[in-house]
Amino acid sequence: MKRFAVTALVIIFLFPFTQAQNKSNAAQEQKNVPPATTVPVRNQPEEQPEARTEEPKPQTPAEAPRALSAEKAAHWDMREVAPVTSKHQVTVNGKTLHYTASAGRLPIRDISGNTEAEMFFVAYTLDGADPSRRPVTFAFNGGPGSASIWLHMGALGPRKVALQKPEGTLPQPPYRLEDNPYTPLDKTDIVLIDAIGTGFSRPADLEKGRKFWGLRGDIEAFGEFIRMYITRYERWSSPLFILGESYGTTRAAGISGYLSEKGINFAGISLLSSIIDYESVLTTRRNNEGYINTLPSYTMVAYYHKKLAPELLADQAKTRAQVEAFAAGEYSQALAKGDTLGEAEHNEIVNKLAYFTGLKKDVIEQVNMLVDVRTFTTNLLSDQKLVVGRLDGRYAGPNPNTPGDVRQGGPQFFDPTSANTQAPFSAVFNDYIRRELGYRTDMPYAMTASDLTDQFRWDWGNQQGFADTASALRSAMAKNPWLKVQVLEGYYDLATPYFAANYAMNHLDLPPQFRKNISYATYEAGHMMYLHTPSHAKLQKDYESFMESCLPKE
Numbered sequence: 001m002k003r004f005a006v007t008a009l010v011i012i013f014l015f016p017f018t019q020a021q022n023k024s025n026a027a028q029e030q031k032n033v034p035p036a037t038t039v040p041v042r043n044q045p046e047e048q049p050e051a052r053t054e055e056p057k058p059q060t061p062a063e064a065p066r067a068l069s070a071e072k073a074a075h076w077d078m079r080e081v082a083p084v085t086s087k088h089q090v091t092v093n094g095k096t097l098h099y100t101a102s103a104g105r106l107p108i109r110d111i112s113g114n115t116e117a118e119m120f121f122v123a124y125t126l127d128g129a130d131p132s133r134r135p136v137t138f139a140f141n142g143g144p145g146s147a148s149i150w151l152h153m154g155a156l157g158p159r160k161v162a163l164q165k166p167e168g169t170l171p172q173p174p175y176r177l178e179d180n181p182y183t184p185l186d187k188t189d190i191v192l193i194d195a196i197g198t199g200f201s202r203p204a205d206l207e208k209g210r211k212f213w214g215l216r217g218d219i220e221a222f223g224e225f226i227r228m229y230i231t232r233y234e235r236w237s238s239p240l241f242i243l244g245e246s247y248g249t250t251r252a253a254g255i256s257g258y259l260s261e262k263g264i265n266f267a268g269i270s271l272l273s274s275i276i277d278y279e280s281v282l283t284t285r286r287n288n289e290g291y292i293n294t295l296p297s298y299t300m301v302a303y304y305h306k307k308l309a310p311e312l313l314a315d316q317a318k319t320r321a322q323v324e325a326f327a328a329g330e331y332s333q334a335l336a337k338g339d340t341l342g343e344a345e346h347n348e349i350v351n352k353l354a355y356f357t358g359l360k361k362d363v364i365e366q367v368n369m370l371v372d373v374r375t376f377t378t379n380l381l382s383d384q385k386l387v388v389g390r391l392d393g394r395y396a397g398p399n400p401n402t403p404g405d406v407r408q409g410g411p412q413f414f415d416p417t418s419a420n421t422q423a424p425f426s427a428v429f430n431d432y433i434r435r436e437l438g439y440r441t442d443m444p445y446a447m448t449a450s451d452l453t454d455q456f457r458w459d460w461g462n463q464q465g466f467a468d469t470a471s472a473l474r475s476a477m478a479k480n481p482w483l484k485v486q487v488l489e490g491y492y493d494l495a496t497p498y499f500a501a502n503y504a505m506n507h508l509d510l511p512p513q514f515r516k517n518i519s520y521a522t523y524e525a526g527h528m529m530y531l532h533t534p535s536h537a538k539l540q541k542d543y544e545s546f547m548e549s550c551l552p553k554e
Contacts, residue, residue: 074453076202078115080107084438087127090158090179092186098127099158099185103439105200106228108212108221116208119225120200122437123233124158125189135188135239135267135547138226140195142247144218144458145449147198149429150421151245151272155530155539156190158183159436161428167394168420168531175424177432182530182540187547188241191229196221197449197456200441206455213449214459215467219254226255227264239551243270243543246496246527250276250469256483257472265480268550269473270543272488273527274501276473279466281500283372287466288335291370292327293500298357298376299323300491301393307358307380320491323356324499335369373494374413389417392526393492417526422447474508477517484517486546488539492526519546 083104090097102125105118126134139156141148153161160180164171184190194201196212203209211217230236244252249271256269275281283290302308303316312319334341334349341349349369354361357371363379364371377388381396389395390413397416426447433439449456460467477483487505489498505518521542525532530539 075205076118078107078118078204080115080118081105086436086438088158088436090183090185092158092181092183095186097158097185100125100127101437103433103437106225106232108196108224108228115204117196117203117212117221118201119196119221120194121191121225121229122152122157122433123189123191123229124183124185126185129189131233131235132237133239135241135551136191136230136235137184137188137241137243137547138191138193138222138229139243139245140193140222140248140251141245142249142251143195143198143448144247144250145195145198145213145456146247147194147445147447148192148248149199149425149445149447150528151243152192153425153429153432154421154528155536156180156183156192156243158185159432161424163421163424163531166533168525168533169395170420171424173423173427175427177428177436182536184540184543184547187544189238193222193225195449197452198446200439200443200445202452206453209453209456210459213456215250215254215461215469217459219251219258219469222251223255223258223262223264226259227262230264239267239547240264241268241270241547241550242266243272245272246275248272249274249496250467253469253473253476256476257469260476260479266476266483268484268486268546269476270486270488270546271501273490273493273496273529274487274504275496276470277466277468277504277507279468280503281496282466283370285370288332289503290500291335291372292332293503294373294494294497295327295331295353295356295371296320296323296499297393297491297494297497298371301376301388301494302356302358302380304394304492305358305381305388305396309355312355326352326356327499377415377494387414387416389492389526390415390494391417392490392528392531393494394526394532395420417528421528421531470504470508474510477508477510477514481514481517482550484519484546484550486543487518487520488523488529488542489520490523490526490529490535492524493529495527498522519549521546 081104083102085100085102088099088101090099102123103121105120107115108117108119109115139148139151141150153159158180159177162171162176162178163169195218196203197209203212212221230238230240242252242255252269252271253276256266279287280289280293283294299308299319303313303319306313308319330352331349334345350361350364353359353364353369353371357376359371359376359379363375367375373390377390380388385398386396387399395416397419399414401414430445433445444451446452473485477485487501489501491498521538523529523532523535523538525535530536
């Protein structure tokens with residue numbers, strides 16, 4: 001049974017809308033789009049940009065998307081500034097690709113044509129390709145309230161953060177860029193989008209921002225951005241794809257349903273570290289599903305750190321099958337009994353939980369068999385005084401917080417994953433966007449909306465239970481029998497566990513002929529599986545194969 005959702009839900013990523021403009025304004029938008037500014041940058045090929053009918057307007061520091069004084073005033077100038085374009089090249093799969101990078105912002109307007117926000121994007125388009133046949137992928141991270149820096153500089157962009165290989169751990173500063181051999185740019189154009197209030201995306205003011213900081217407003221804003229982009233850049237006939245990560249999968253599922261009502265269908269949707277039904281994930285005292293669906297991921301993390309019995313360490317696939325059967329069977333049935341569970345059965349379940357998680361039995365008893373993520377991450381390696389990662393259980397480190405460091409009622413939650421990634425991604429992106437792409441601005445790049453303002457609060461809407469966009473995805477799939485969905489899962493992800501994602505997809509209530517349009521790919525990594533070099537290479541192949549399966553056969 002669905003239960004009332006907690007308003008302040010856990011943030012799924014690193015802390016991880018407006019009404020659509022009416023058709024009468026579309027022509028005026030196209031007419032008024034400022035010309036792009038072209039800047040010379042790294043690896044620029046000798047060929048020059050196509051001749052334009054209008055002289056590009058140089059972007060001056062004063063015009064470059066608004067500055068620090070505006071940030072302090074919590075009001076942002078919504079005058080449109082031309083995107084900055086630049087030419088580059090990269091080698092992928094042994095082939096040199098010449099491409100154009102465009103960095104800029106698109107306006108999000110209300111029905112009267114007033115600009116309520118601007119959404120920042122970086123688009124990578126292959127030079128010389130036929131846009132009517134060339135796929136385009138719209139990609140974004142989640143949060144809610146996270147910029148898309150992670151997919152941009154970790155997975156999809158032609159340039160990426162250089163981490164220590166193959167595990168993807170923190171390198172010694174200063175941090176540097178490298179070419180990304182696993183970008184899917186050889187198969188698709190890529191548009192990375194920052195949610196309003198993150199990155200360089202800004203609402204006109206904080207009051208307008210609240211309109212977009214919610215489940216519905218966020219979906220409408222991204223939907224309008226996609227409509228605006230394919231209109232301005234003449235991509236209505238292109239095969240359209242969405243790739244969302246974490247809360248971005250919540251958004252992607254919602255967008256698929258929202259835009260299907262407006263005549264925009266997608267060829268494929270990829271859900272990377274998926275969460276489209278929050279009841280399947282959230283561990284509350286009144287929701288057993290979250291505990292059941294997270295348990296197999298605890299086993300996988302304990303397996304990685306060799307905290308399981310020898311027989312469980314002998315064969316990972318066999319162990320995974322065993323814990324999945326236990327979670328969906330005995331454990332689920334025991335939790336359903338609640339206080340009526342007998343002592344002998346209680347003790348048996350505690351023993352098996354200890355067996356499959358590597359936790360001590362007294363820890364499991366303290367939480368009455370309801371092991372949440374914080375209990376697991378802080379206790380698995382407690383004998384070594386280490387905390388394991390929530391976003392990626394492969395990472396471990398000493399907790400920088402002391403027992404006396406009490407914030408908001410308890411010690412601050414520490415995730416070693418963030419400690420290994422946040423500084424390199426921030427430093428590299430801020431250098432890259434200004435120096436290589438030429439998007440020069442004093443405006444700070446907000447990795448999270450909470451970096452922009454302490455007034456950021458997410459509105460989950462009038463849900464009759466837990467947040468859910470699975471129904472929107474089902475609607476899109478039912479209306480478009482050609483739509484395919486790919487689910488990308490990391491075994492060591494405790495934020496969006498793979499078993500919970502499978503549960504949500506298995507309960508879409510789809511007929512068999514539609515279920516065949518769903519495919520899965522798994523990785524020996526966590527939430528951001530692309531941090532792990534072998535998983536990143538596999539991700540490229542899996543995504544490109546998926547796209548190929550979605551395109552018409554000639």
